[in-house]
Amino acid sequence: MQFRFSDSLKNVRPSEIRELLKYASAKDFISFGGGMPNPLTFPMNDIKQIMDDVLAQYGALALQYGNTGGLNELRTEIKTLVYDTEKIKTSEQNIIVTSGSQQGLYELAKVLVNPGDTVITEEPTYVGAISAFDANKTEMHSIPIDNDGMKTDLAEAEIKKLTAEGRKPKFIYTIPTFQNPTGITMSLERRKHLIEISAQYEIPLVEDNPYGELRYSGSRLPMLSALDKDASVIYLGTFSKVMCPGLRMGYTIGPEDFINKFNLLKQALDLSSSTFSQYVAWQYLKRGIIKQQIPKSIELYRKKRDAMLKALDEHFPDTATWSRPDGGMFLWATVDSKINTTDMLKDAVQEGVAYVSGNAFSPSRIQGSSMRLNFTFSEEDQIYRGIEKLGNLIHKKVGPLQSS
Ligand SMILES: Cc1ncc(COP(=O)(O)O)c(C=O)c1O
Incomplete structure (x- = not known):
């Protein structure tokens, strides 16, 4: 056939x-x-021990269906983690647990973009974001980067042009720290400029931060979510690079109305991310192994x-x-x-x-x-x-x- x-x-x-x-x-x-x-x-050994303990203590829950938004205890630990590491202030209802941050990328495009809508990305950018945005028929306008990250003056010019044509971008996607594929980190000045652009043109920022904890030199710069006063940035996090990718554990943080829409879509997509993986990630954080x-x-x-x-x-x-x-x-x-x-x-x-x-x-x-x-x-x-x-x-x- x-x-x-x-x-x-x-x-x-x-x-x-x-x-x-x-x-x-x-x-x-x-x-x-x-x-x-x-x-x-x-x-390996820590995860083995945690898995045994989870099965012994929480087996009936950990092998059961779970909340679409994610295990509450895990969301509380994520809230603490992002504050401790990135000074991002959030609360449990602003966090949704995802099956890797890849799912976050796909879902946010589905939630925000109609076919043919425009978004701003870096040039070059993460290949998985290109797939997720393409799969949602997004029109990407990619902005060159230099050693200080996305050239935000060019981003602003592109946004002005698209807005004048009645095609205002739905969001600006960036990987500000140790970007994939270039490894480049966006300067503080450009971060602040992006926040200004987002506020001025009312376009949400999406910041993807899988690598922020893997720093070998230099000093930490504040994430957009920590700089933004309106709490309108969507933040994608993952345990793939700081625990292991095989458990497929990530999270998206954003304004509550956005997270509620995201939750609706996730109900259709997979009901919830793996409950068992969430229990393991929870204990991994709670025991301080991370x-x-x-x-x-x-x-x-x-x-x-x-x-x-x-x-x-x-x-x-x-x-x-x-x-x-x-x-x-x-x-x-x-x-x-x-x-x-x-x-x-x-x-x-x-x-x-x-x-x-x-x-x-x-x-x-x-x-x-x-x-x-x-x-x-x-x-x-x-x-x-x-x-x-x-x-x-x-x-x-x-x-x-x-x-x-
Ligand atoms: C920038 C970026 N975003 C998202 C992901 C997806 O990671 P995961 O789905 O494993 O959390 C990756 C993986 O390499 C990445 O580099």
Whole structure:
């Protein structure tokens, strides 16, 4: 039988990353592709103990259906966590527990956007946000970023233009700290400017913060949710990078009327996120294990970031540029404009190394000579070998490094 599919997934691009995960398991293959935390950071023993305890003490509840909004005890812990870490003041009714923050991205687009509505994103931006927004037929207007994050003057100009055309953006999506894919952190000045733009044009901000706790250098900047006086920012959080992604635990914080709509949609989507995972996440926070876990991840990842930066200095040509992130899991390299990184990926995979090419993260498809490099997953020696292989490939394509 020929299925007659809906148009809803027409614009959604297949994920290059998912395709690449197939290779990641091959022996000796070096993958800078996936966005995976290093399994060495997974608190296996603690989680095992918590699971046993949850089953023994709360089994009848933890294996049952739960509230759509999420386990109340977990929401209380999340409220404390976001205040302790980011000085974000919120309350339980402003928090909804999601199945990873990916679900938050999809749901917020569904709740706010009619097909064809415009939104503002960064250029480049998180590939999963592009999929979630595409699946909801959102028209993305992507604003270039530099070393200080989204160029907010350009964002304002675009918003003015769209508003004058009667197409005012529904929201502005940003990953202000250790952005995926670039690793760049938005400056305080730009953060404040975004808050002003949001208030002036009455456009909600959506800030996605999966990596904020993974800082290896520099000092913390306030999140938009902490700077905003109107409490109108929508904040996406996750336990994927500070516990493990396998439990699929995330949360969305926002104004109550928004959260109520979100709740309605979630009832249709999955009734609630996994009750059992929520009990585990609750105990993980309540027992303070997260506070022991994060410094261990930071220690491991800082070394890997430094290894990748050193390898790039040694092996990439002078014509290439790359970000020097203070945290997170990725850096972003841009090579000679003669090189198309999507085409080069096939050669790289033949050589046994992978990255994700820039255009996967580009709503406007203008990142053809860039690549995202994940530094958290591979061993340090693999990082050196993988970057050397990529450097050799680039040299082959643009000519050898000129000694000065
Ligand atoms: C910026 C950003 N947002 C959201 C997500 C989704 O994370 P999860 O669904 O595991 O919480 C990711 C995952 O890599 C991400 O990088």
